[in-house]
Amino acid sequence: MRATPCPAPGFLPTFVAMTTTHTASSVHLTARPTGFPSPSGFAFVSHPVPEPAPGTALVENLLLSVDPYHRGMMDGGEGGFALHSPLEGRSVGRVTASRDPGLAEGDLVFHRSGWRTHALVTLGVDGTRKLRGHAGVPLEAYLSVLGGTGLTAYAALTRTAALREGEDLFVSAAAGGVGTATGHIARLLGARRIIGSAGSAAKVRHLTDVLGFDAAFDYHDGPVGEQLAQAAPDGIDVYVDNVGGDHLEGAIDVLREYGRIAWVGGISMYNGDRSPAAPRNLFEVVHKSLRLEGVLVRNHTNLQDELEDFLVPHLRSGRVSTETTVVQGFDRTVEAFLGVLRGENVGKMLVRLKD
Amino acid sequence: MRATPCPAPGFLPTFVAMTTTHTASSVHLTARPTGFPSPSGFAFVSHPVPEPAPGTALVENLLLSVDPYHRGMMDGGEGGFALHSPLEGRSVGRVTASRDPGLAEGDLVFHRSGWRTHALVTLGVDGTRKLRGHAGVPLEAYLSVLGGTGLTAYAALTRTAALREGEDLFVSAAAGGVGTATGHIARLLGARRIIGSAGSAAKVRHLTDVLGFDAAFDYHDGPVGEQLAQAAPDGIDVYVDNVGGDHLEGAIDVLREYGRIAWVGGISMYNGDRSPAAPRNLFEVVHKSLRLEGVLVRNHTNLQDELEDFLVPHLRSGRVSTETTVVQGFDRTVEAFLGVLRGENVGKMLVRLKD
Numbered sequence: 001m002r003a004t005p006c007p008a009p010g011f012l013p014t015f016v017a018m019t020t021t022h023t024a025s026s027v028h029l030t031a032r033p034t035g036f037p038s039p040s041g042f043a044f045v046s047h048p049v050p051e052p053a054p055g056t057a058l059v060e061n062l063l064l065s066v067d068p069y070h071r072g073m074m075d076g077g078e079g080g081f082a083l084h085s086p087l088e089g090r091s092v093g094r095v096t097a098s099r100d101p102g103l104a105e106g107d108l109v110f111h112r113s114g115w116r117t118h119a120l121v122t123l124g125v126d127g128t129r130k131l132r133g134h135a136g137v138p139l140e141a142y143l144s145v146l147g148g149t150g151l152t153a154y155a156a157l158t159r160t161a162a163l164r165e166g167e168d169l170f171v172s173a174a175a176g177g178v179g180t181a182t183g184h185i186a187r188l189l190g191a192r193r194i195i196g197s198a199g200s201a202a203k204v205r206h207l208t209d210v211l212g213f214d215a216a217f218d219y220h221d222g223p224v225g226e227q228l229a230q231a232a233p234d235g236i237d238v239y240v241d242n243v244g245g246d247h248l249e250g251a252i253d254v255l256r257e258y259g260r261i262a263w264v265g266g267i268s269m270y271n272g273d274r275s276p277a278a279p280r281n282l283f284e285v286v287h288k289s290l291r292l293e294g295v296l297v298r299n300h301t302n303l304q305d306e307l308e309d310f311l312v313p314h315l316r317s318g319r320v321s322t323e324t325t326v327v328q329g330f331d332r333t334v335e336a337f338l339g340v341l342r343g344e345n346v347g348k349m350l351v352r353l354k355d
Numbered sequence: 356m357r358a359t360p361c362p363a364p365g366f367l368p369t370f371v372a373m374t375t376t377h378t379a380s381s382v383h384l385t386a387r388p389t390g391f392p393s394p395s396g397f398a399f400v401s402h403p404v405p406e407p408a409p410g411t412a413l414v415e416n417l418l419l420s421v422d423p424y425h426r427g428m429m430d431g432g433e434g435g436f437a438l439h440s441p442l443e444g445r446s447v448g449r450v451t452a453s454r455d456p457g458l459a460e461g462d463l464v465f466h467r468s469g470w471r472t473h474a475l476v477t478l479g480v481d482g483t484r485k486l487r488g489h490a491g492v493p494l495e496a497y498l499s500v501l502g503g504t505g506l507t508a509y510a511a512l513t514r515t516a517a518l519r520e521g522e523d524l525f526v527s528a529a530a531g532g533v534g535t536a537t538g539h540i541a542r543l544l545g546a547r548r549i550i551g552s553a554g555s556a557a558k559v560r561h562l563t564d565v566l567g568f569d570a571a572f573d574y575h576d577g578p579v580g581e582q583l584a585q586a587a588p589d590g591i592d593v594y595v596d597n598v599g600g601d602h603l604e605g606a607i608d609v610l611r612e613y614g615r616i617a618w619v620g621g622i623s624m625y626n627g628d629r630s631p632a633a634p635r636n637l638f639e640v641v642h643k644s645l646r647l648e649g650v651l652v653r654n655h656t657n658l659q660d661e662l663e664d665f666l667v668p669h670l671r672s673g674r675v676s677t678e679t680t681v682v683q684g685f686d687r688t689v690e691a692f693l694g695v696l697r698g699e700n701v702g703k704m705l706v707r708l709k710d
Contacts, residue, residue: 244638263640263641264641265641266638266641278633278634278635278637279633279637280633282633282634282637283599283621285618285647285648285649286618286619286620286621286649286650286651287649287651288649289648289649289650289651289654290648290649291646291647291648291649292640292646292647292648293640293644293645293646293647293648294640294641294642294643294644294645294646295641295644296641296642296644299644
């Protein structure tokens with residue numbers, strides 16, 4: 001095993017993994033980040049390609065997912081990432097050797113052993129499943145609108161918030177992976193007015209001009225509460241929260257009676273001290289009979305087939321697009337991750353290892 | 356009409372209403388309170404007993420309810436109390452004259468025109484209903500465990516929190532009206548461990564020794580979070596929140612995955628600046644897939660018959676008691692209200708006008 005430390009802070013890792021047939025590589029966390037992660041806290045570690053033991057299959061990864069929630073797991077603690085071990089994340093790959101009777105060479109699989117070039121998996125364990133392989137659906141879809149972010153949006157809208165036809169919706173970080181999927185799915189579910197916030201003028205334009213949002217604003221342009229109140233003068237029924245903080249406070253202000261908040265994540269909090277200013281108007285939850293509920297996609301994996309049945313026809317017809325920002329090359333995995341924390345993506349941020 | 360101003364701050368009102376057959380009296384708010392209300396902001400106003408117009412009935416009030424939420428309504432705003440008009444609250448009275456074909460002289464009614472000796476009501480309007488008059492059930496029950504506080508507890512447990520048999524529960528302000536009803540109803544629903552907080556050692560003893568709580572603590576005895584963690588070392592599934600603030604934060608810490616918070620009120624906030632420190636750990640709502648939902652009893656009045664069918668057999672058998680603190684005399688209505696804000700009650704605070 002050979003560890004290649006990342007360059008000093010401020011420089012993105014440039015090490016290129018030697019992904020020959022006999023060398024594998026994985027990304028390790030070498031130091032717990034404080035605040036925004038430094039590339040020097042990661043290392044690309046190369047090692048021989050593993051051999052599948054009985055009951056397992058070797059997968060060559062094709063696409064990796066890097067996600068804001070990975071930042072939270074880097075703080076350690078229960079369910080967090082260990083130091084000096086391969087990081088983990090959602091991935092799509094192809095079976096290259098199998099001693100798992102359920103998997104054959106050539107099968108395309110979804111699994112959770114990302115952040116590495118090769119993985120050993122077992123069908124049905126830790127979410128490993130064969131892709132249903134819908135004709136006309138790109139592989140990227142299985143890590144975006146049909147993957148964890150799409151499933152999150154689908155669970156948030158259909159289960160947690162129980163969005164009804166004709167209701168008005170606000171989603172924060174709307175240009176991100178969960179945000180774009182939320183926009184698409186809410187429209188298909190019959191939402192009336194869809195409002196999004198994002199972090200740049202270009203993203204705001206993408207939301208309104210390409211994705212069909214009814215209104216959008218750049219949260220840098222002024223207090224979120226004021227901008228939201230202007231975009232939703234008649235209030236909203238549902239808020240899908242990817243941000244927390246002032247977005248949550250602003251949404252509580254404009255939610256109508258019986259409004260629902262599906263709280264997916266807090267990208268604004270992941271790099272802080274975990275004690276952000278909680279919404280000062282939280283007591284409105286009582287006055288307006290609001291519901292605030294957390295959404296963890298791992299509790300909704302039973303909805304995967306339902307999601308695919310719901311979306312695939314629209315993916316094929318082109319009514320729904322697969323929104324992704326794809327970084328090319330395993331060696332740019334850390335760069336892609338830091339990019340998603342900085343909001344450099346439109347749609348789901350992915351790393352492509354091979355075409 | 357004759358207005359009798361209340362004495363200077365620090366003195367409870369002592370005016371005795373002249374409730375002859377020809378004189379009625381009502382309590383007006385004469386100044387909006389800042390912080391804890393002063394008796395000088397209230398006036399007892401006497402006037403002739405009104406005559407029922409066609410379609411209305413005259414009710415002589417027997418019992419009045421004074422509640423913490425009245426304090427919030429004294430700040431005015433939408434749905435708040437007007438100045439220089441009779442205050443309003445739940446009441447039980449007897450019809451003494453009727454031009455409403457649905458009500459007859461002698462009928463016992465529940466209505467919302469409290470804080471006065473006499474009221475004009477119309478059956479079915481603003482919640483006015485005839486009492487079902489269950490034999491063996493005291494009149495006080497209709498303003499406590501069968502009234503707004505009981506209905507709040509019932510809706511919070513059976514609907515908002517959907518308490519299941521064998522689950523563990525924490526309720527704050529447990530010795531109050533909603534709190535005692537929550538303890539009774541949760542036990543009947545099969546709760547396993549019931550934990551309560553209260554504001555004095557005597558109340559804590561009442562909870563454990565009389566009402567059968569499994570654990571209770573005085574929130575003055577130390578940080579609420581620490582005391583709760585000690586009382587619930589294995590966590591809780593449901594929290595019925597009558598307090599907010601540090602109680603809510605402590606409960607979020609000990610709630611298990613999928614835990615539910617039925618947020619009923621924030622007695623700790625009513626006299627403050629309405630911007631209490633929101634729970635710093637609110638993001639645990641995401642990590643643990645918690646649900647925080649407001650409960651307004653006015654949205655659950657359709658459960659009234661269900662509540663009575665559920666509780667009356669247990670009230671008759673003595674398994675459930677009517678927990679009340681009854682102040683005698685209409686002239687002590689303001690005193691009773693300030694007492695409930697100070698937590699001087701065990702169970703529901705009521706004012707009895709007549710035996």
